[in-house]
Amino acid sequence: MLFMFQISVFVNPCRQPIALPAQPCSTSRPCSAGTYCHYGLTPETTICCSLEGNPCDQPLVTGIGSGSQQRWYYNAQRGTCEMFLYKGLKGNANNFLSQQSCEHSCRPNPCAEGKHLTLHQIRFQILIILIIHGLSSHILELESFKKAISSGRPYSTPDGRYLSCDVSLEVSSCPSGYWCNPGATRHTAVCCPGAVADPCTLPVITGEGDEELERYYYDAATKTCRAFTYRGMKGNQNNFLTMTACEQQCQPLENPCIGQPATTAAGQVIFCSATNKEMCPVNFWCHVGATPETTVCCPGGSFFFLNSVIHFLM
Incomplete structure (x- = not known):
């Protein structure tokens, strides 16, 4: 009696040798650190492969095999995610299932998406x-x-x-x-x-x-x-x-003072007026300028004046 046996031969889809048994992966089943999910054309070739540096810096590799499936890779020279046809085996990590996943990984949006607009x-x-x-x-x-x-x-x-x-x-x-x-x-x-x-x-x-x-x-x-x-x-x-x-x-505030004008605890400049000079803090005096913006509390007062006289006499 003749018996027929079907032998399944494992084909390594990775560029580097791997330890057996192979580790299956998917979008919901990610690989461990130092590896990435090689998305093959079959479940048997969708396994974890060794990661060789930053995927976004790696060149385009169309792979080997008889397959042909649309994928996306990041073109670092152009700064864009571009489509290519993957043959199924021996590719690298710069190989994404969609343009969106490629852009999410390699082409971050530097803009704040207009959230600051009122x-x-x-x-x-x-x-x-x-x-x-x-x-x-x-x-x-x-x-x-x-x-x-x-x-x-x-x-x-x-x-x-x-x-x-x-x-x-x-x-x-x-x-x-x-x-x-x-x-x-x-x-x-x-x-x-x-x-x-x-x-x-x-x-x-x-x-x-x-x-x-x-x-x-x-x-x-x-x-x-x-x-x-x-x-x-x-x-x-x-x-x-x-x-x-x-x-x-x-056009920042023109500083009319010799030194820095008085500010509040929050860092806001303290403005005064010709009719309300007393609002300046101790050791500051109200400089009445040509405009409200230059009418501020400048460093000085009696203490500042006394110090200036002493410094002059020494």
Whole structure:
């Protein structure tokens, strides 16, 4: 009697040797640290493989085999997730089931998705658009602005690339309704949606990311420009490369004092008036300037004067 036996031969789909038995994986069953889920064309070839560095830095590998399945990989040179056909075996970790999963892993959104916009700011920006562009083009501009707010994504060129920009330019290189995020690289220095007419009214946002970038913001409470550390992503327009750029945009309070004017515990400048000089704290006096903004409490008073006399006589 002749017996027929069917022998199942395991085919390793990974680029590197693996320990047996193979570890199956799926979107709901992730692999352990140091490995990634190789999504093959069959359940038998969907197993955990050794991870060889950052998946987003790895080159395109179409693999070997007779299969052909649509996948996505991150093109680091272009900064985009692009489609390719995977043959089923011997690929690498830069191999995603969808464009969305590729972008989530390798193409983070550096924009804050317009969360800082208030209804008042939106209405004000629309008014500015109507004034600048006139009634003839307002429909196109308003649609562009509405799209910018709703998308929450950087402006993309027709081929899918994020539009890089240069925040150091005096004239914005971004389309209407967008502003230039001052990121560290061309992949994060992109045009973000939700531009406002007056960035000086926005709060300081240190953002998210691994960068430590020296930037400047306008402090509306003290009416001065101050330094802060920006993380590279998810910030807002109150974010300038230099102190000079901040001061040119926001025109901080002119300090009429010799020294720093008095401030509250919250850091707000204390203003006074010719009829209410007594509101200045001890060792400060009311400097009555040409405008209310320069009528502030300056350091001095009797204690300051006495110290100055003693210093002069010594």
